[in-house]
Amino acid sequence: MIDIEPLLTVVFEAPEDLDKESTTYRRLIAARLHWDSKFELRIVDHLISTSDVVDICGTISSDYVVFMRHNHQISADYLQTLLKHLNSRTVFLAEPHLFTGAIPKNPSSTRVNSDYHYLRDTDIYGVAFNTQRLADALEAIGDLDRTGLYLGYRLYWTINNVKPLPTGYSIASDTKAAIGIQLDPRSKRLVPLLPNTSLQLRVKALRYLVLFLRGIRESEQTAVTIPHLRDVVSIYRLNEITSYSEHMHSFECAWISWLAAPEDNEQLFKELSTEDSYITFGPPDRVEPGDTVLHKIQFSDRVLAVSKAYRSRTIRPELNEPGYFDFYQTPITPQSKILFFDRPMQADDNAEYLYAHFVEHYPEFENVYFALNPKSPDWNRLTALGFNLIPFFSTEFYETFLRCDLVVASQIYNLRYKGKTLSNSRFVYLQHGVQINDMSTWVESKLYDIFVATGQVEADYLKKVAPKETLNSGLPRLQTLDRAAENSNDLLFMPTWRFNLHQVSPESFRKSNFYRAVNAVLTDRDLNDYLESTDRRLLLKLHPNIGKRANLFSFSSRVVESKESYRTAISAAEFVFTDYSSAVLDAAYIDTPIAYYQWDSEEFFLEQPYEARLDYRNDGLGPVFTSHSDVVDYIVSGSYRDAAALYSERKRHFFEGVQTERINDTIIERMLKL
Known part of the structure; x- marks a missing residue:
C-alpha cells in the first residue's frame, strides 16, 4: 500500500x-x-x-x-x-x-x-x-x-x-486595533526592507507599524531601533498613505509623521478653541516646561519621550493651506446645529439625558439633533418624548455632522466626512461609564475638547494625560437617577463579560469558570430560601456581549433575567453586586449598597486589554468577596442592609466635586464656551 x-x-x-x-x-x-x-x-x-x-x-x-x-x-x-x-x-x-x-x-x-x-x-x-x-x-x-x-x-x-x-x-x-501588538522581545525589526510599490502591501505595512506603535505605548520597551522604524516609513512611503489610519489611530499617525521628518518634533494632534494639542517627540531631558510626558519608551538605541503639549492655535500649519476650513471659526450660538448621540442601537445613556436637559432649559437653541438607528427599541420612546431624531450613520447624519458646530456623545466613533473629523472640530465626550481600569493609553489617543469625569479621583487620573480637557462634572445620567428601592425587594447581580468566551460552543461556555460561578449563585439553595422567605427576587443583568447565552442559565420564579435598562434596574434594586463592572457605581451614587464578587481576579486581568487602576479592597465602594459561600452569607444574613461608614467615606471621596443638581449645567456652560 x-x-x-x-x-x-x-x-x-x-x-x-x-x-x-x-x-x-x-x-x-x-x-x-x-x-x-x-x-x-x-x-x-x-x-x-x-x-x-x-x-x-x-x-x-x-x-x-x-x-x-x-x-x-x-x-x-x-x-x-x-x-x-x-x-x-x-x-x-x-x-x-x-x-x-x-x-x-x-x-x-x-x-x-x-x-x-x-x-x-x-x-x-x-x-x-x-x-x-x-x-x-x-x-x-x-x-x-x-x-x-x-x-x-x-x-x-x-x-x-x-x-x-x-x-x-x-x-x-479586532482587539489589536485597541491595544496594538507586542513583539517577541528578541525581534529587532518589523519587516524586511525590500522596496515595493504595491499599494496593497504598503497599506499592510502601515497597519503593522501602527499596531506596533500602539503596542509599545503599553510596554514602553522594544528591541527595535528608531532608525529601523524610519527606514520602514521611508522605504514604503508610509507618510503618504496615513489617511488609511488617521480615523482610528491619530496618535500613531502623528508618530509616523515625526519618523518621516524628525526635525518636526511637534506634531499637531487635536485642534482646540484656544490652544491646540500637539504630540512631541525627543530626548527626556529636552521636554519643554509645562508639557505632559505621556511615555518614556526604551528603544534599543535610545530612550524616547513622547509628550503632550498645548500651543497657540495661531501656529496651526493648516491655516495657510488652500482649501482648509477652520471648523472653530464660527462660535457656538443659538443658531448653531448641535448633534447628540449614544450608541446607534441604544439610547438611555448620558447623551440622552444631557439632550433632554438641554432642550428643556436652553430653548433658544432650536437646531439640536439626536442620532439613533430607526430600528432601535428606543426610537419610538424618544419620538414620543419629542426628540428631534435623525437616523444614525445615514446621509442626513453625516450632513448634520458636517454642518454642526458641536458634537456631544457618550461614545467615540471615528467620524470623518468631507474633510471634517473629530481632530479638527468640537467634540464633548460624556463617557458611558467610570474608568476603574487604567485606560490612560486609550484616553490619550482619543480626540475631544472636553472629557467628562465623575469625581476627583477619576479627574486626577484623567488630568495626567488630558490636563486641559478634563471636566469634573459627573455623568449626566446621575442627575436624574433616583433610588426607587423602597418600592422593590430586588437584588441585582451584574457580572461583566469575558473576552475569551466570544466564540465558544454552548458546552464549553457551561464549562467556563464564568458560567459556573454565576450559575452557582443563581441556584444556591440558601440564597433561594432567603429569597422565598423574604419575598425577594434576584435579577441577573447580563452584559450585552453575553446576553445571547441567557438561555443557558438556571432561572426560576425567584431568580430571573432582567430585561430592563441599566438605569431602571439599578434604580429599583435594594442591593447591587458585580464582579468588576463600573455600572454598580451608579448604584453607589444613590446610596444603594454594592459589593464585588471576584471569583477569578487573577485570570480576569490577565485576559483583559487594560489593567486595574483602583484597588477594589482599598478603594472599592463595597466589600470584596472571592468565595461563593462568603458572598451568599453576606446576602442571606442581611449584612448588605447595614450602612458601613467606611464605604460612605470612600463614596464621598470618590465623587468629590460633583454637584448633583448642577451636573448638566456644568457641562453645558463649558461646552458653549468652546
Missing part, C-alpha cells in the same frame, strides 16, 4: 481543553468526509511563535500549511474551497476573505479595495502558505515576530496582489 502525502496541514492553535464542539473545530472534522486523505490536523496547545513555524515547516510533508486559532471562525465551505484551489494548481499563497466579526453569507460579494487590505489582520492565521516557499523565506526573515511573518513572506517573494478566495475566515474581534 502506498502512503499518500496530504496536500495541506492544518495547524490548529488551541488550549489544552480544546473545545471540540466549537463551530470551527466541527467544520474541520466535517471536511474529512470528502477530503480525509488531502489534509492532516495538527493540534498545538500554546501560542504559536516564529520558532514554532520554523519547526513545523521542517516536520510536515504536505505541500501547504495553514494556521488557525480555536476562537476564530471559518465559513462552512472554507476548507473545501481551499483544498479545491490548492489541488488544481501550484501557488505561493492562498487566502480567503478575512473579516472582523460575522462572516457574510456571500463573502465573495465583499468589496476588495485598499481599505479592505488595510483592515485585514497582518497575522499568519487563515491563509495557506506554500510549505517549501515558507521554509525558504524563513531562512531570511526568521527573525521577524510571528505577527509579521505573513507580510514578510509576501514582501520576500514579491507577492504584490492576492485575490481572496470565495470563502470566509473571521478573527471575531
Whole structure:
C-alpha cells in the first residue's frame, strides 16, 4: 500500500481543553468526509511563535500549511474551497476573505479595495502558505515576530496582489486595533526592507507599524531601533498613505509623521478653541516646561519621550493651506446645529439625558439633533418624548455632522466626512461609564475638547494625560437617577463579560469558570430560601456581549433575567453586586449598597486589554468577596442592609466635586464656551 502525502496541514492553535464542539473545530472534522486523505490536523496547545513555524515547516510533508486559532471562525465551505484551489494548481499563497466579526453569507460579494487590505489582520492565521516557499523565506526573515511573518513572506517573494478566495475566515474581534501588538522581545525589526510599490502591501505595512506603535505605548520597551522604524516609513512611503489610519489611530499617525521628518518634533494632534494639542517627540531631558510626558519608551538605541503639549492655535500649519476650513471659526450660538448621540442601537445613556436637559432649559437653541438607528427599541420612546431624531450613520447624519458646530456623545466613533473629523472640530465626550481600569493609553489617543469625569479621583487620573480637557462634572445620567428601592425587594447581580468566551460552543461556555460561578449563585439553595422567605427576587443583568447565552442559565420564579435598562434596574434594586463592572457605581451614587464578587481576579486581568487602576479592597465602594459561600452569607444574613461608614467615606471621596443638581449645567456652560 502506498502512503499518500496530504496536500495541506492544518495547524490548529488551541488550549489544552480544546473545545471540540466549537463551530470551527466541527467544520474541520466535517471536511474529512470528502477530503480525509488531502489534509492532516495538527493540534498545538500554546501560542504559536516564529520558532514554532520554523519547526513545523521542517516536520510536515504536505505541500501547504495553514494556521488557525480555536476562537476564530471559518465559513462552512472554507476548507473545501481551499483544498479545491490548492489541488488544481501550484501557488505561493492562498487566502480567503478575512473579516472582523460575522462572516457574510456571500463573502465573495465583499468589496476588495485598499481599505479592505488595510483592515485585514497582518497575522499568519487563515491563509495557506506554500510549505517549501515558507521554509525558504524563513531562512531570511526568521527573525521577524510571528505577527509579521505573513507580510514578510509576501514582501520576500514579491507577492504584490492576492485575490481572496470565495470563502470566509473571521478573527471575531479586532482587539489589536485597541491595544496594538507586542513583539517577541528578541525581534529587532518589523519587516524586511525590500522596496515595493504595491499599494496593497504598503497599506499592510502601515497597519503593522501602527499596531506596533500602539503596542509599545503599553510596554514602553522594544528591541527595535528608531532608525529601523524610519527606514520602514521611508522605504514604503508610509507618510503618504496615513489617511488609511488617521480615523482610528491619530496618535500613531502623528508618530509616523515625526519618523518621516524628525526635525518636526511637534506634531499637531487635536485642534482646540484656544490652544491646540500637539504630540512631541525627543530626548527626556529636552521636554519643554509645562508639557505632559505621556511615555518614556526604551528603544534599543535610545530612550524616547513622547509628550503632550498645548500651543497657540495661531501656529496651526493648516491655516495657510488652500482649501482648509477652520471648523472653530464660527462660535457656538443659538443658531448653531448641535448633534447628540449614544450608541446607534441604544439610547438611555448620558447623551440622552444631557439632550433632554438641554432642550428643556436652553430653548433658544432650536437646531439640536439626536442620532439613533430607526430600528432601535428606543426610537419610538424618544419620538414620543419629542426628540428631534435623525437616523444614525445615514446621509442626513453625516450632513448634520458636517454642518454642526458641536458634537456631544457618550461614545467615540471615528467620524470623518468631507474633510471634517473629530481632530479638527468640537467634540464633548460624556463617557458611558467610570474608568476603574487604567485606560490612560486609550484616553490619550482619543480626540475631544472636553472629557467628562465623575469625581476627583477619576479627574486626577484623567488630568495626567488630558490636563486641559478634563471636566469634573459627573455623568449626566446621575442627575436624574433616583433610588426607587423602597418600592422593590430586588437584588441585582451584574457580572461583566469575558473576552475569551466570544466564540465558544454552548458546552464549553457551561464549562467556563464564568458560567459556573454565576450559575452557582443563581441556584444556591440558601440564597433561594432567603429569597422565598423574604419575598425577594434576584435579577441577573447580563452584559450585552453575553446576553445571547441567557438561555443557558438556571432561572426560576425567584431568580430571573432582567430585561430592563441599566438605569431602571439599578434604580429599583435594594442591593447591587458585580464582579468588576463600573455600572454598580451608579448604584453607589444613590446610596444603594454594592459589593464585588471576584471569583477569578487573577485570570480576569490577565485576559483583559487594560489593567486595574483602583484597588477594589482599598478603594472599592463595597466589600470584596472571592468565595461563593462568603458572598451568599453576606446576602442571606442581611449584612448588605447595614450602612458601613467606611464605604460612605470612600463614596464621598470618590465623587468629590460633583454637584448633583448642577451636573448638566456644568457641562453645558463649558461646552458653549468652546
